[in-house]
Amino acid sequence: MANRHTGSCYCKEVKYEVNLQSLDDARTSICYCSNCKKWTGSAFGITTKIPRSALKITKGKTTEHVSDNGSGTKLYREFCGTCGGGILEYGENAGDKTYITYGSLDHPEELPPKGEFFCKYKEMWIPEIPNVFHKQEIKN
Numbered sequence: 001m002a003n004r005h006t007g008s009c010y011c012k013e014v015k016y017e018v019n020l021q022s023l024d025d026a027r028t029s030i031c032y033c034s035n036c037k038k039w040t041g042s043a044f045g046i047t048t049k050i051p052r053s054a055l056k057i058t059k060g061k062t063t064e065h066v067s068d069n070g071s072g073t074k075l076y077r078e079f080c081g082t083c084g085g086g087i088l089e090y091g092e093n094a095g096d097k098t099y100i101t102y103g104s105l106d107h108p109e110e111l112p113p114k115g116e117f118f119c120k121y122k123e124m125w126i127p128e129i130p131n132v133f134h135k136q137e138i139k140n
């Protein structure tokens, strides 16, 4: 059952499952932008892009936060209102895609990263991840 993935927030009040047609439908990436650092309180954000229709919240519900990401695009983040654990993030232009927080997956190791974004903001002490793509910003 490699294409079914489950996850939850830290306190497990919110649980979800992801049912993929194929593992190729998921793309995990790391982002070093300041927005991701602030939201996660960490040195980077790591999320897994999936088709929105592949996601089902199976327990509880998320709390939503919406704000401008600094370039005029609205960024939505959904998290557990009890423990604050992140579940989802997506920009208003994400279409039928959404981004699951990698660490909320019960078995994140099944969906290893395929790339890194905003490497120009990466801390000097973080080594480059081998065998994935590296973008200095979002596209280049």
Ligand SMILES: [Zn+2]
Pocket (backbone or CB within 6 Å): 009, 010, 011, 012, 013, 014, 080, 081, 082, 083, 084, 085
């Ligand atoms: Zn929680």
Ligand SMILES: [Zn+2]
Pocket (backbone or CB within 6 Å): 031, 032, 033, 034, 035, 036, 037, 045, 118
């Ligand atoms: Zn980011």
